[in-house]
Amino acid sequence: MKRDTSHPLGVPDLSAAERGFRSGSRAFLSSRAFLTGVAERMFQALIRRAGSPPVEFVLGKDRILHRPRRSVGRVTILDTSTLWRILRHPELAFGDAYSAGRLMITGSLVDVLFHLYSCMERAGPRGAKRSWLGMQPRPRANSLDGSQHNIHHHYNLGNDFYRLWLDDQMVYTCAYYRSDDYTLEQAQVAKMDHVCRKLRLEPGMRVVEAGCGWGSLALYMAREYGVTVQAFNISTAQIAYARERLTREGLEDRVQFVCDDYRNIPALVRSPVDAFVSVGMLEHVGVDNYGSLGEVIARVLKPEGLALLHSVGRAQPQAPNAWLEQRIFPGSYPPSLREIMGILEPHRFSVLDIENLRLHYARTLLEWLQRFDSRIGEIRERYDESFVRAWRLYLAGCAAAFRASSIQLYQVLFSHPDNNSISLTREHQYNTTTGGATWAEF
Amino acid sequence: MKRDTSHPLGVPDLSAAERGFRSGSRAFLSSRAFLTGVAERMFQALIRRAGSPPVEFVLGKDRILHRPRRSVGRVTILDTSTLWRILRHPELAFGDAYSAGRLMITGSLVDVLFHLYSCMERAGPRGAKRSWLGMQPRPRANSLDGSQHNIHHHYNLGNDFYRLWLDDQMVYTCAYYRSDDYTLEQAQVAKMDHVCRKLRLEPGMRVVEAGCGWGSLALYMAREYGVTVQAFNISTAQIAYARERLTREGLEDRVQFVCDDYRNIPALVRSPVDAFVSVGMLEHVGVDNYGSLGEVIARVLKPEGLALLHSVGRAQPQAPNAWLEQRIFPGSYPPSLREIMGILEPHRFSVLDIENLRLHYARTLLEWLQRFDSRIGEIRERYDESFVRAWRLYLAGCAAAFRASSIQLYQVLFSHPDNNSISLTREHQYNTTTGGATWAEF
Numbered sequence: 001m002k003r004d005t006s007h008p009l010g011v012p013d014l015s016a017a018e019r020g021f022r023s024g025s026r027a028f029l030s031s032r033a034f035l036t037g038v039a040e041r042m043f044q045a046l047i048r049r050a051g052s053p054p055v056e057f058v059l060g061k062d063r064i065l066h067r068p069r070r071s072v073g074r075v076t077i078l079d080t081s082t083l084w085r086i087l088r089h090p091e092l093a094f095g096d097a098y099s100a101g102r103l104m105i106t107g108s109l110v111d112v113l114f115h116l117y118s119c120m121e122r123a124g125p126r127g128a129k130r131s132w133l134g135m136q137p138r139p140r141a142n143s144l145d146g147s148q149h150n151i152h153h154h155y156n157l158g159n160d161f162y163r164l165w166l167d168d169q170m171v172y173t174c175a176y177y178r179s180d181d182y183t184l185e186q187a188q189v190a191k192m193d194h195v196c197r198k199l200r201l202e203p204g205m206r207v208v209e210a211g212c213g214w215g216s217l218a219l220y221m222a223r224e225y226g227v228t229v230q231a232f233n234i235s236t237a238q239i240a241y242a243r244e245r246l247t248r249e250g251l252e253d254r255v256q257f258v259c260d261d262y263r264n265i266p267a268l269v270r271s272p273v274d275a276f277v278s279v280g281m282l283e284h285v286g287v288d289n290y291g292s293l294g295e296v297i298a299r300v301l302k303p304e305g306l307a308l309l310h311s312v313g314r315a316q317p318q319a320p321n322a323w324l325e326q327r328i329f330p331g332s333y334p335p336s337l338r339e340i341m342g343i344l345e346p347h348r349f350s351v352l353d354i355e356n357l358r359l360h361y362a363r364t365l366l367e368w369l370q371r372f373d374s375r376i377g378e379i380r381e382r383y384d385e386s387f388v389r390a391w392r393l394y395l396a397g398c399a400a401a402f403r404a405s406s407i408q409l410y411q412v413l414f415s416h417p418d419n420n421s422i423s424l425t426r427e428h429q430y431n432t433t434t435g436g437a438t439w440a441e442f
Numbered sequence: 443m444k445r446d447t448s449h450p451l452g453v454p455d456l457s458a459a460e461r462g463f464r465s466g467s468r469a470f471l472s473s474r475a476f477l478t479g480v481a482e483r484m485f486q487a488l489i490r491r492a493g494s495p496p497v498e499f500v501l502g503k504d505r506i507l508h509r510p511r512r513s514v515g516r517v518t519i520l521d522t523s524t525l526w527r528i529l530r531h532p533e534l535a536f537g538d539a540y541s542a543g544r545l546m547i548t549g550s551l552v553d554v555l556f557h558l559y560s561c562m563e564r565a566g567p568r569g570a571k572r573s574w575l576g577m578q579p580r581p582r583a584n585s586l587d588g589s590q591h592n593i594h595h596h597y598n599l600g601n602d603f604y605r606l607w608l609d610d611q612m613v614y615t616c617a618y619y620r621s622d623d624y625t626l627e628q629a630q631v632a633k634m635d636h637v638c639r640k641l642r643l644e645p646g647m648r649v650v651e652a653g654c655g656w657g658s659l660a661l662y663m664a665r666e667y668g669v670t671v672q673a674f675n676i677s678t679a680q681i682a683y684a685r686e687r688l689t690r691e692g693l694e695d696r697v698q699f700v701c702d703d704y705r706n707i708p709a710l711v712r713s714p715v716d717a718f719v720s721v722g723m724l725e726h727v728g729v730d731n732y733g734s735l736g737e738v739i740a741r742v743l744k745p746e747g748l749a750l751l752h753s754v755g756r757a758q759p760q761a762p763n764a765w766l767e768q769r770i771f772p773g774s775y776p777p778s779l780r781e782i783m784g785i786l787e788p789h790r791f792s793v794l795d796i797e798n799l800r801l802h803y804a805r806t807l808l809e810w811l812q813r814f815d816s817r818i819g820e821i822r823e824r825y826d827e828s829f830v831r832a833w834r835l836y837l838a839g840c841a842a843a844f845r846a847s848s849i850q851l852y853q854v855l856f857s858h859p860d861n862n863s864i865s866l867t868r869e870h871q872y873n874t875t876t877g878g879a880t881w882a883e884f
Binding site: 350430 | 619759779788791795798846862
């Protein structure tokens, strides 16, 4: 077996070796060819366990590993060692190989990934998601130090980078397409407003925000709803940016951006607040710390306050996508609702309202990917090709995963159990003029 | 110690015995007086563990067991043997003693119970809810035969009895006071409509209803939304009544009332349906059978269908109120959301929407209690006084428990995971003219 140097990426031509392996001819029965044959068989078994997706898989130039009747695209694994790595750690090595250009995808990246996820989900937990020949990599811990490291890995990449493809307010969480014709900008504002309506914010109220990103929601709440906000984040880059905006907007008397961990909130908030909100932080908290998070909320929320957690989640508990957890969001874990209840039930928090915005996040991610692609020249000037490929895989993969329902987006609104000043219907989330009755006197 | 025959209910005057116990005078240190003293001390400890509610407790004529600074009412335990029974099984004996007239409550029954529950909930699981001197009674099983027995105990009491105090459509579940000025009748219609909107029913759709009561929702869905319904219930009395209404309304071509257990639904439904709905049955299913219920829904629901479970629940898992479980609803158990996820997560059902209507059920129960009281003369003609007292305690107690947040009312809407024809917002639940966009093509 020798390199096919005619191929620009040096794709080996395995067909001769494989033919030899099949025919049993001694001359070709080198241990290498034999092992390649074993790897191919194992990969085919893996594909079957993954529900035989409608995607063609090819090794090297033309070794067909899987040819479905109907196909939405093709995955080309450029060499046998990449194939072995995928057998060992399917998710991690798939992502790494794609980033490194050792695995190519033809057809729509989102569609191919959607069908892969969709089939894997239907095939169930015995499918190909989990490791086959090796161990699932161990997720990073979210201790105080661990979280610092994990968060900086992603969120300190450079505000300029995110500014290239996020909306003008830099909201890096699921938008809310309240109307189908909304732009990303409108949908991000609608999301912030939806959150504020759920929390029933009113002028003069005090709010704590845990994990405030670049500060958009904190500023929005202060500007549009007249509340006072203490907003926490451990990303120094994001906090620096948020503080600049704060000065520019002249809201210093109403918003305070604090560079600290959510676990330190009780020590930094002088008295219980009317609302606790966290949009897109829970994914980074880790199930081991749900007890601490529940404790923080129980301590800082007024008896008559409302709290909202907005997070990527799962329909059933599952290990996180290994590549995403190792390469993009270290320490991240999207919990199932049962796991989220581990934050709430110990404190007898009463769940008032849960909404799933799964398809909204799929659409948000598609918009980000489009904007990313429209600025790809500028991005390539700053980062190498493997970074660009990794980020496209991440954005497309998450859009596909939301569309395939591999992941969900939960907004969970809750209160202390004996809060009887809660609103009776959710009418106020949809109509500004009606709704909002409470039976506080009840 | 002798009976104080001057009291109409024969309330013993314990004060002399007690005085003797306190002073240590030999003459009174009979073993009986001594034991009464022990029981009183134990009861006082129980009251403290229950969070020292603002309710006065008196034994016999005037032995003060607990006198709070502020009091909303008084509980009089008529004799020492009742006191001992309460120490043994606090919840069960409290209810039994009240029913038997061995325990009197002065002040508003609902308010007194509200403050008892409220304090107990705040005092936490180490409070007085659980058994103190004995075992918690073992809840009844919900096997196929067990459920038959358990359901008939309550729902076969006589349709005429329920007609006296339910709304005109005989809806025996939480109403939805969409507007504050709704009557019970309007609120029950609003509840049925809210459920239909959540399920996005359209003419021609096929629906399965598990636990259909007297048939109101099935008839409403068929009449107002033009769907076809197979509705299941194991209460023979309720099914008989529902069938009468069906004939009267001439909807036989659209609704079928089936007297069978939810576990037999897959065998009786010819092909998957557009919607699965169950309002007020889950409380009677029992956690042990959640696997079966999930399996039933997974089998009968179309890939693009929607399912709704409406049930009394808890903010955190807790043994059911022993008296309610033993005397009113045998085998009943209100689950926490984490427990409800045990139905959904194994099938990867995607939770779309959870709403908590706790205070609506408190108001519904208050209305039932008022109507019960307004017909109490007729009820007394048919049933003995202990039945009347037990039912008033049940209705008032549940109203109080919802108000105190001891129990919740969850509506859980979900779908198969890969159903992308779900609506994007909940606007259609509130506005008939707007909302309802889907990205089915997505």
